[in-house]
Amino acid sequence: MAATVVNSRQPPPDKDHTAIAAQPRPATGNRSGASRAAGDRTVADRAVGGRATAAARAAGARANTTKREAVKGDVASTGGAGSTGGSGRRSEAARLAVLNATDDLLVEVGFEGLTIEGIAAAAGVAKQTIYRWWKSKVDILFDNLVLDAATGLAWPAETPADPADLRAYIHRFADFLGAAPAGKVLQALLGHAQLDVRTAELLHHGFLDALRARDVEHTRACLGGSDDQPDDEHAAERAAALLDALLAPLYHRALVLRRPLDAAFVDALLDRHLPG
Numbered sequence: 001m002a003a004t005v006v007n008s009r010q011p012p013p014d015k016d017h018t019a020i021a022a023q024p025r026p027a028t029g030n031r032s033g034a035s036r037a038a039g040d041r042t043v044a045d046r047a048v049g050g051r052a053t054a055a056a057r058a059a060g061a062r063a064n065t066t067k068r069e070a071v072k073g074d075v076a077s078t079g080g081a082g083s084t085g086g087s088g089r090r091s092e093a094a095r096l097a098v099l100n101a102t103d104d105l106l107v108e109v110g111f112e113g114l115t116i117e118g119i120a121a122a123a124g125v126a127k128q129t130i131y132r133w134w135k136s137k138v139d140i141l142f143d144n145l146v147l148d149a150a151t152g153l154a155w156p157a158e159t160p161a162d163p164a165d166l167r168a169y170i171h172r173f174a175d176f177l178g179a180a181p182a183g184k185v186l187q188a189l190l191g192h193a194q195l196d197v198r199t200a201e202l203l204h205h206g207f208l209d210a211l212r213a214r215d216v217e218h219t220r221a222c223l224g225g226s227d228d229q230p231d232d233e234h235a236a237e238r239a240a241a242l243l244d245a246l247l248a249p250l251y252h253r254a255l256v257l258r259r260p261l262d263a264a265f266v267d268a269l270l271d272r273h274l275p276g
Contacts, residue, residue, distance in 0.1 A: 097123040098130055099147070102140045103181045111188040138192065138199050141185050146207060148182035153211065155218055163274050166222040169215075170246050171266055178254050178261030187255060216240045245273050 101122035105114050114137050120127045134140045153176055156168040177183040193200035220239035249269055253259050 094123070094125050094129055095133060098125060098133075098140065099144050102137070103144055103185065106141070106184055106188060107181060111192060138189070138196075138202070141189055142202055142206065145182060145185045145189065148180070148185070149176075149207070149211070152176045152180055152182050160218045160222050163222050166219055166246075167270050167274060169218070170250075170270060171263065173247065174250050174261040174266045177250055183254070190251075190255065212243075215243055219243045242273060246270070 098119060101119050102114070105118055105122055109118070116127055116130055116137060119137065119140065120130055123130075130140070134143070153173060155165065156172065157165045160166065160169070177186060189199060189203050193203050216236060216239050219242060220235050223235070223239055223242070246269060250261055250266075253261055253265070
């Protein structure tokens, strides 16, 4: 399912807003030195049942530190993130510095306290540099979300085939929403979307709609249904209903109750809705 970006700006060249519609792959190539918490996601995938463990979170913290050090190294080696020379590497370093600074500031000051001026100061770039790529802080946060979700919300198997794969994904989703910096970005955008039509359209048409379509398809596969079994015309509806029953309590607990999405809570939820 193709995602639609409603704002008129062109996304940075390596930011594909439709990528979430397909099975996400870990970022590669030029992003290797600045991959977002790749170590965390690799460990979490290999955890029993896909459960986010303390060790996985620790690995994620180390990976985030490594990522920021790599970005600082790129900035230093190119004469500063704010430089405007012809180096594509310099531009990429500046862009990554902005994305990282936005993540950090959101955690520190919240959505209302987040400003372009503050981001520019934290990233070491001029405001004009930011406005070359993004219209507003919402657009920066959205790009951060799409980038992080490509690995943070990847399914544990490229071709999920049984309820164990679904259990692993729900654990991963809970860790993403409740513990990862990217989850704070998603929470902030969901909150602002209730008040701002453009944010709501960007978030839903550019990300959430395609995410749900992919997850319903994979959930259906985990329950044993596929397009090769046309006799069961209600398989997709059952998969969608089950996915809602599993994800809604996570959103409610994180956004309304403001309580942690711990493994015990997720296990109890899964045990109520999935076959043993």
